Amino acid sequence: MKVLLVDDEKKFVSALAQRLSLRGIEADWVTDPTEALERVTPGKYEAAVLDVKMPGMDGIELRRRLAKIDPTMKFILVTGHGSDRDYDVGMKEVSYYIIKPFKIEDLVDKLRGLSGQ
Amino acid sequence: MSETMGKLCGEGFIFFSRANRLISHELKNVLAIISETLGLLDELVALWEKGRTLEPGKLQGLTSSILEDVTRANGIIRSMNRLAHSVDEFVTETDVAEVLGLALELSRLDSASKRINMYLETAGEAVISTCPFFLHGLLFRIMHYAMRRGGPEREIRISLETEGGGCTISFGGIAPVGGGEFPTGREQSLAEALSARITMDVASGTLRVVLPRALGRSPLRSLSTQV
CATH class of the missing domain: 1.10.287 (Helix Hairpins)
Known part of the structure; x- marks a missing residue:
């Protein structure tokens, strides 16, 4: 399974990618939403894990743009915000919405759930 | 009230x-x-x-x-x-550079700050009698605006200068915009309560906040932290 991680916190996203790779999930990562738009091509990634709050473009807008490039891609939103309203907005857009900090097993379960593994 | x-x-x-x-x-x-x-x-x-x-x-x-x-x-x-x-005493002798520094630190937590370099260029010594909490609030609102309206240089230069007992805080590097966009009534009412004046020089992209040495007739004087 190949996924793209997008989060403006470089240390977070790079450590997460290494931990996912130890679990057999190949993870590329970027810290800039515009770079994510350049990276994604149809069929390249099965799923993307997107931070909601990023400078320039939020994760919800990025999801919409990435879905236009690859309509088969699945998405998980991740955020440090934990309000009910944020959750409601996020869940309208994606199947899963995770609050930071989280257990990696939760993310792995959700990624595997998305890919039907 | x-x-x-x-x-x-x-x-x-x-x-x-x-x-x-x-x-x-x-x-x-x-x-x-x-x-x-x-x-x-x-x-x-x-x-x-x-x-x-x-x-x-x-x-x-x-x-x-x-x-x-x-x-x-x-x-x-x-x-x-x-x-x-900052609400320990609503109206007190206040180090403006310190308030400016904290407002800047808080504003840098905003993700918009990662796309622009907002920094304190010069900070003179200015101590005035004012309400530090609402001064934080006003500066925070101005920084919120400035970060989203940065000019092509993508930097907001902040300076603090002492003037006749009071002081002026300048925010340079704001993109020229149509008149009337900023300050809004909300910043104006905060400025008024602080006996301050906000001016926007659209041509140079500089917003200035002029603060007096002491609060004039302000409703903030009636606030008390005593319980």
């Missing part, structure tokens, strides 16, 4: 709430980084126990990273504490 006072208190709650949202979000981010780094460290050690090579440099890098994040979290909590203390 008068209508003016009610609106001012509302602005105070909004500012406090917004600052707390930024602080809690940033702390969650730092905790998430620490959690992932520790998780990775734990997994590398587990792999080493199973016979995989573990480079000491990698371990050192991860532990240094955790220490950096603890320092970062401590800085955020220190800012939160300083903000909480």
Whole structure:
């Protein structure tokens, strides 16, 4: 399974990618939403894990743009915000919405759930 | 409570709430980084126990990273504490450079700050009798606007100059915009309560806040922290 991680916190996203790779999930990562738009091509990634709050473009807008490039891609939103309203907005857009900090097993379960593994 | 006072208190709650949202979000981010780094460290050690090579440099890098994040979290909590203390006395002798510094620290927690370089270019010594909490609130609102309306240089230069007992805070580098966009009535009412004046020089992209040596007739004088 190949996924793209997008989060403006470089240390977070790079450590997460290494931990996912130890679990057999190949993870590329970027810290800039515009770079994510350049990276994604149809069929390249099965799923993307997107931070909601990023400078320039939020994760919800990025999801919409990435879905236009690859309509088969699945998405998980991740955020440090934990309000009910944020959750409601996020869940309208994606199947899963995770609050930071989280257990990696939760993310792995959700990624595997998305890919039907 | 008068209508003016009610609106001012509302602005105070909004500012406090917004600052707390930024602080809690940033702390969650730092905790998430620490959690992932520790998780990775734990997994590398587990792999080493199973016979995989573990480079000491990698371990050192991860532990240094955790220490950096603890320092970062401590800085955020220190800012939160300083903000909480800004209502110890509603009207008091106030070091404007200190208020400006804290407003800048809080504004840098906003993700918009990552796309623009907003910094204190010069800071003279200015001590005035004012309401530090609402001054924080006004400067925070101005910084929020400036970060989103930066000119092509993508930098907002802030300076503080003393003038006749009072002081002027300038925000340079704001993109020229049509008249009337800023300040809005909300900033104007905060400025009025602080006996301050906001001017916007559209041609040079500079916004100025002129603060007097002491509050004039302001409803903020009636606020008391005594319970």
